[in-house]
Amino acid sequence: MENSTRVICGIAFHTLERDVMTPLVDCAIAVDSAGTIQSVTTPGDKNHDGILARAEADGTVFPVPEDCYLVPGLVDLHIHAPQWPQLGKALDAPLEDWLLKYTFPLEAKFSDRDYAFEVYDDLVATLLAQGTTTAVYFGSVDLEPNIILAEACLRHGQRAVIGKVAMDDPATCPDYYRDPSASDAIAQTRAFIDAVAALQKGGEPLVHAAITPRFVPSCTDDLLHGLGALAQQTGAHVQTHCAESDWEVAYVRDRLGKTDTEALKDFGLLTDKTILAHSNFVTRSDMSLLAKTGSSIAHCPLSNAYFANAVLPVTRALEHGIKVGLGTDISGGFSPSLFDTARYALTASRCACAGTNPDQLAAERGTNETPLTTTEVFWLATKGGGEAAALPVGAFEKGMQFDAIAVQAGHATSGFRCSDADTMQDIFEKLVLNANAAAIAKVWVAGETIETTSKQGR
Ligand SMILES: [Zn+2]
CATH class of the missing domain: 3.20.20.140 (Metal-dependent hydrolases)
Structure with missing residues (x-):
């Protein structure tokens, strides 16, 4: 699976402009085998349902874990x-x-x-x-x-x-x-x-x-x-x-x-x-x-x-x-x-x-x-x-590399929790100001899942 195209799904936040946060609710981010983002769609977009249906048939849909929010690495x-x-x-x-x-x-x-x-x-x-x-x-x-x-x-x-x-x-x-x-x-x-x-x-x-x-x-x-x-x-x-x-x-x-x-x-x-x-x-x-x-x-x-x-x-x-x-x-x-x-x-x-x-x-x-x-x-x-850094990273846009982290709210060591009263902007701000390393549930670089433990031993 590591070398095939895959679709990562969930709620994502990114900032294409320096003072505007764009929430991507229930988005689908299609990533090719080179780690390059092929498309970013949300429900209602023209190709969204087709991309998801094809990936589901291929077994290449990867939803982020529950209570997790996806942000660029x-x-x-x-x-x-x-x-x-x-x-x-x-x-x-x-x-x-x-x-x-x-x-x-x-x-x-x-x-x-x-x-x-x-x-x-x-x-x-x-x-x-x-x-x-x-x-x-x-x-x-x-x-x-x-x-x-x-x-x-x-x-x-x-x-x-x-x-x-x-x-x-x-x-x-x-x-x-x-x-x-x-x-x-x-x-x-x-x-x-x-x-x-x-x-x-x-x-x-x-x-x-x-x-x-x-x-x-x-x-x-x-x-x-x-x-x-x-x-x-x-x-x-x-x-x-x-x-x-x-x-x-x-x-x-x-x-x-x-x-x-x-x-x-x-x-x-x-x-x-x-x-x-x-x-x-x-x-x-x-x-x-x-x-x-x-x-x-x-x-x-x-x-x-x-x-x-x-x-x-x-x-x-x-x-x-x-x-x-x-x-x-x-x-x-x-x-x-x-x-x-x-x-x-x-x-x-x-x-x-x-x-x-x-x-x-x-x-x-x-x-x-x-x-x-x-x-x-x-x-x-x-x-x-x-x-x-002159590198193609930092947002979820077509052509960029898929470098991302999934930040999980609401468990004992996350540093923040969300409620029904929170808007997407509220959740985003809580994440930015409160999330700690223990809240980072998953890390991807160039589309690959990264193990965040030491790999010592030659
Ligand atoms: Zn220095």
Whole structure:
């Protein structure tokens, strides 16, 4: 059955527009053997009864379990895979201590193959169980562990974009954890792109390689130029950090005399497949530049509360026409859940827009911009994230990949229950704001049912 066309039925929610939730009541989603959605119909649509009747005759109708609601799988745009073992640790430390004392030594440990295998297997399984069907990962500096991560994604069936981290500047990177030279980092990045391509089996690729300079301060100009040229040559994804903190903004301005965004553009690193983590301090002119290049922002609200002391003005970025999605920023934030991240995005937006200093008058306290809504943060976690990652996921539309989760209400650990008085919008909002990992009854990626348990043991 796994390789045939099938029809998944039930109540589904998705957001084709960022502020409009569309309920699909008693819908039938026909998915082909490549995981591509062939049709989405509801009762009353012309072909609905025929599609269901044919699938019933073939035994290929799969109703979602009772009390379950189908939503697109969640897209996490920013994860540091090797930081998974320190999730929730030392978040009160200043950034420099956090990097030098905890993070770089931990990332360096992944040159041990067995350690990388064990941790990455657990990470990918955990994220799938949280409903993250697409994950955009920073790996580590050594090539090999990043291939182990790509293999873990393929083994578990998680869609992913993965980067070998490039960082070569001896002035900012420790000797024990950096690329020996710009040319070496570029060659290893190219080797990783080739290695990921060699892992694919054909059809819509499940795993993609990304060119991944850690951020401007950890890379020499030669490396940034070389990676920019590689991005133009290969058309591969690009990911990096941009304008996360006051320190980063000041560092780049001192060194290069321009904003972080302008520098990345001049190095050739802003493409329509570039994902920029954070970008809290991008100027309005930077925003126009990002809209023009088609580059996207991974908004990481929880991490930003710790390490950036800032809140990205998401609505302003969206109104500039920039693609935006969400990132957990494991382990800059403490939660692996994109549902949690959506809730923090909502809370952070409300605080930033209204302001929080009681010594100021209400009208002067905040940015006075429009805060995000529940529908909008769900859009960021699904359709917005899919667009930002340049992948055909995030909504139930013909031609997209069927990546989905079934969220179950009303059992002891679901985190929410529904009543007859609830409208579809009410149920949707309860799901977005309350559902936890235990409520995720089923996960699909590329039309395949995913087992959300560890697959360790080689
Ligand atoms: Zn990061």
